[in-house]
Amino acid sequence: MSDQDAMRQGGDTLLPPVFNAFCDFEGLPRECAAWPVSESHSGGGTQTCLRDMHHSLRTAAAHGRWHWPERPVVFISDPHADAESFLRSLAAAGTIRRIDRGPRDFILTGFGQRARIVVGGDCLDKGPSNLDMLDALAALFASGAEVHLLAGNHDLRFMLAVQALTGPRCPLTEHLFVRMGRKTVPLLREVWDRFPAADLMADLPDEATCRTRIFPGTDWEARFPGRAAAHLSQKAIAKELTRLRSKQDQFDSEIAKAGMTMRMVYAAALMCRALFLDPDGPYAWFYARMDMIHQSGSLLFVHAGLDDAMCALLAEGGAGAVNARFRAEARQDPFAFYFGPVANLVRTKYRDTDKHLSGTGVRTLHAQGVKMVVQGHVNNHRGQRLLAKRGLLHLEGDVTLDRASRLLEGLPGIGTGATLIHPSGDIVGLSSDYPAAKHFHPERPSWNEAMA
Structure with a gap:
């Protein structure tokens, strides 16, 4: 059977009709x-x-x-x-x-x-x-669509990083927020712009203290390998140390490009905890529905x-x-x-x-x-x-x-x-x-x- 013959097999076309309104499918x-x-x-x-x-x-x-x-x-x-x-x-x-260009402006087709x-x-x-x-x-x-949402490494890394930054500090987790690197900065900026994260600033310490909380301690590289040995091989530990060194420089640079201070970043992270991790947060469904x-x-x-x-x-x-x-x-x-x-x-x-x-x-x-x-x-x-x-x-x-x-x-x-x-x-x-x-x-x- 050729691919073209297979197009009609089983009653469904292999490529269902596409409705081009508001999309460029060139x-x-x-x-x-x-x-x-x-x-x-x-x-x-x-x-x-x-x-x-x-x-x-x-x-x-x-x-x-x-x-x-x-x-x-x-x-x-x-x-x-x-x-x-x-x-x-x-x-x-x-x-x-x-039916329009917004993120919610669509309806399901029969397919x-x-x-x-x-x-x-x-x-x-x-x-x-x-x-x-x-x-x-x-x-x-x-x-009403049947949707199955799977976890990705970026999704979980964000969740764990917010947990780590807003929870107890320890050598195994104090680097996780910065470890996310430049790729998560747009989300922090979006949260700052859309939600009242600025309202949290009055209760935050100064810029230097917020930076200290966000970044791993100066002795982290010495403390981390011994604690991580129960979970990672020596090769994986070395890779994690190398990755973190590059991520720290990336993070600083991208935060500056986004026009944010470390106080703004910390406030945005606290807002992310409320949005994503609190049971009644408006985006709590994202992790609750994830498999x-x-x-x-x-x-x-x-x-x-x-x-x-x-x-x-x-x-x-x-x-x-x-x-x-x-x-x-x-x-x-x-x-x-x-x-x-x-x-x-x-x-x-x-x-x-x-x-x-x-x-x-x-x-x-x-x-x-x-x-x-x-x-x-x-x-x-x-x-x-x-x-x-x-x-x-x-x-x-x-x-x-x-x-x-x-x-x-x-x-x-x-x-x-x-x-x-x-x-x-x-x-x-x-x-x-x-x-x-x-x-x-x-x-x-x-x-x-x-x-x-």
């Missing part, structure tokens, strides 16, 4: 082509990578047939505080019709009412519109990836057990949580310093029916990628949506893209940075023959 592909898995921008790019992908498909098939979601899934990840790119991506996937929308994490940081992004996401929940993983049939949706411990927990109690552990640990010990196995789900790139995914973990997942991970976290410049990692098939769905990243990385305009997964098993990668919608079906003999 460059967005409207035709499918075979997913170019042999190319580095869409797959691994080498014969070894192709063999690894074929092997992962073959071993997954040995555990039975694929089980596909009973309704279409739309996966959008890493909007990074670009509300416009998020709304354009929803519209490009055919899930919403925009949007049928679809399951998975937001793959990293809604915060970078900019230009953190609060508008959250308002758009809140409106999507309110629209670590979502499983739908043979697909596991997660921001970054897995390790053996999370594979075992998933096998023992399903996605519910993993998400329950996330909620139990997220607000206890910020450092132990962020560098532990649960938060590894939002951080890992399968580096030596990350928690390990071995063949045992992959076999555990295959035995539970999980055949592919759909993730964000690794941003790509020419649409989505398919490749095997540690023997497990991964679909990378971060297509560089936000304008801050696109400007830094030489990509034009506002990013638009989504991954669509149909009940028929047809998978479509849609991106304004690639001329065709990439089409893949893991059970089609032609795919296995092409990669053999």
Whole structure:
């Protein structure tokens, strides 16, 4: 069956109609082509990578047939505080019709009412519109759409940093606020501008004292390694020290560019605690509705990836057990949580310093029916990628949506893209940075023959 023949399979088109009002969809592909898995921008790019992908498909098939979601899934990840790119991506996937230009000005389409929308994490940081992004996401929940919100490393890092700055001070956590670096400064500035953070200034100490509270102590580098040894390897500790040195200079520079003082930053952080972490805060829903993983049939949706411990927990109690552990640990010990196995789900790139995914973990997942991970976290410049990692098939769905990243990385305009997964098993990668919608079906003999 050709990609064009597959367009009508199962009663749904692979590319639902797009409603162009209030959106510029120039460059967005409207035709499918075979997913170019042999190319580095869409797959691994080498014969070894192709063999690894074929092997992962073959071993997954040995555990039975694929089980596909009973309704279409739309996966959008890493909007990074670009509300416009998020709304354009929803519209490009055919899930919403925009009725004006505001973050709440849209209605669900018929396809949007049928679809399951998975937001793959990293809604915060970078900019230009953190609060508008959250308002758009809140409106999507309110629209009646089935939405699953996953945690991203930037989302959790912000939560933990605010906890650390406004809670008891200790060597493991006193650097976490500055560790966020320049990417979170736009959010602090937005909170200062939109909410009455200035009202808190009267109760704050002077500039020098606020700076002392925000930055780690002068002896932090001496105190940190001994306390962190229970959680991190020596290599990871060294990496954390190096990262913090560069982040401190970045933070100072970006705060100055944003026209803020350290007193303003501290007041904005206190306001963030009230907005996001207090149970009745206007953005408390953001973390309350957040999960670590979502499983739908043979697909596991997660921001970054897995390790053996999370594979075992998933096998023992399903996605519910993993998400329950996330909620139990997220607000206890910020450092132990962020560098532990649960938060590894939002951080890992399968580096030596990350928690390990071995063949045992992959076999555990295959035995539970999980055949592919759909993730964000690794941003790509020419649409989505398919490749095997540690023997497990991964679909990378971060297509560089936000304008801050696109400007830094030489990509034009506002990013638009989504991954669509149909009940028929047809998978479509849609991106304004690639001329065709990439089409893949893991059970089609032609795919296995092409990669053999």
